[in-house]
Amino acid sequence: MVDLAKIVYYPRFWDLAHRFYEESWEFSCGLHYNDILMERGIAFPLVHSEASFHHPIAYGESVQCTITVPRIGNTSIEWHYEFRNQDGTVCWTADQVTVCTSMDSVREKIPVPDWMREGLQKMAPEG
Secondary structure (H helix, E strand, O other), X not given: XXXXXXXXXXXXXXXXXXXXXXXXXXXXXXXXXXXXXXXOOEEOOEEEEEEEEOOOOEOOOOEEEEEEEEEEOOOEEEEEEEEEEOOOOEEEEEEEEEEOEEOOEEEEEOXXXXXXXXXXXXXXXXX
C-alpha cells in the first residue's frame, strides 16, 4: 500500500476510489454493487479518469472519501472523488466517467435506468 518513501503508492488511490465507489451503491440505490452487476446485468466501464495529487498520505494515516455525482447523462455517469486525511487536508481528487452497458455486451451503451438515476441523485454535489 505504501512505497519506500512511506506514502501511499500512487496506483493505490484508484484502487481505493473503486472500493469506495462499490460501497456507494448501497447508499445511493439500496443495492450491493455485485447485485447490480449480476442480478440487474448492468456494467459500468470506466472511460475517463483524471486525478490531482494535493498532499501525500503517509503510513498510518486514515482516509475519508467523499464521492459526488455531478452529472448523469443518457448513458454516462460522472463521478467526483475527494480524499482527505484525518486532519481534513485534501490529499487527492479525481473526476471519472463511467458508461452504462449490459453485462452481456459491454461494448454497447445502454441508457442509465430511471431507478438508478433517481438513486444517484442523492449524491449530487451540494450547492
